[in-house]
Amino acid sequence: MAQQQNKLKLYSHWISSCSCRIRIVLNLKGLEYQYIPVNLRKGEHLSPDFQKLNPIGYVPVLVDCDDVISDSFAIFMYLEEKYPQIPLLPSDLHKKALNIQVANIVCSSIQPLQNRAVLVCLRVNLSLLCNCIEEKVGPDEKIPWAKFHIEKGFGALEKLLKDHAGRYVTGDEVSMADAFLAPQIDAGIKRFNVDMARFPILTRLNEAYSVLPEFQKAMPENQPDAPTA
Ligand SMILES: N[C@@H](CCC(=O)N[C@@H](CS)C(=O)NCC(=O)O)C(=O)O
Structure with missing residues (x-):
């Protein structure tokens, strides 16, 4: 501790x-x-x-x-x-840069395009707050929209990690990039139905995360505010 x-x-x-x-x-x-x-x-x-x-x-x-x-x-x-x-950032300069690149792909080039505020309308009290794909483009478009951008990002990550990934993103130690990537893979699978067969490296990483208690305890379904049924 x-x-x-x-x-x-x-x-x-x-x-x-x-x-x-x-x-x-x-x-x-x-x-x-x-x-x-x-x-x-x-x-x-x-x-x-x-x-x-x-x-x-x-x-x-x-x-x-x-x-x-x-x-x-x-x-x-x-x-x-x-x-x-x-520490979760390696001291090796190249590995550190790769961690930041992977984290940034997730938080700048994937997640913002699947954010709830981008996809769905929100009703608060009597007002309906809309400026989203659901309203501007159509309710059937929100999942394909998100899926397209997630798969584009996952495709890039597969190429990027081909020569770098070990058991985890930048080798055999868990690092920053893993903490950013794991929730994105989980959301891709559970919320947006991404077919992971196209992404073998990410699939392997996801399996490695599934046996780490620090990752599993953090997953959505294990949070105190998760719906019970
Ligand atoms: N760049 C921010 C993005 C934060 C963000 O988009 N959070 C989402 C949940 S993952 C949110 O609060 N969305 C509010 C909404 O959808 O209205 C970060 O990395 O923390």
Whole structure:
């Protein structure tokens, strides 16, 4: 267990892949945290209180005493520097760059295109908030849209990792890229029906994650706010 003076607070939604990245990182670093659920389906992220924490209204948000950090990439960097006992960025320069590249492909070129706010309308009280594929293009288009962008990203990752992946993304040690990639693969399979037969390296990595307790504890279905049935 890493040296930790105060309990961290994580604002999270069970199915949010961005929150899942940080749950994995916290588990890998052995950091205890208080889980604060934010229900995106009920629009709790749009409340003035939550937007004081993160003006763009997205989870995750990490609170560490007086420090409030949002955006999973920034949260990762903060935790990596504050809790270096279990490092998740390799010191090898090339491996480090590859970690950042993989994490960025997930968080800049895949996940934003499958974000709920992009895909589906949200009803909050009596207002319907829409500016999404479901409304602008059509309800049947939202899954194919997301799937196209996920598969494009997965195809690129397969090519990129061909000469680098070991048991995990950059070798035989779990690192940052794994924490970002695992929730994206999980979402691709469970939420968007991606056929993983086209992505053998990612399939193998996903199998490796499935036996790591730090990853499994972080998965959507194991969160306190996940629906029970
Ligand atoms: N770049 C941000 C993206 C955060 C983000 O998109 N979070 C999603 C959940 S994974 C969210 O809160 N969506 C709100 C919505 O769909 O309205 C990060 O990496 O933390």
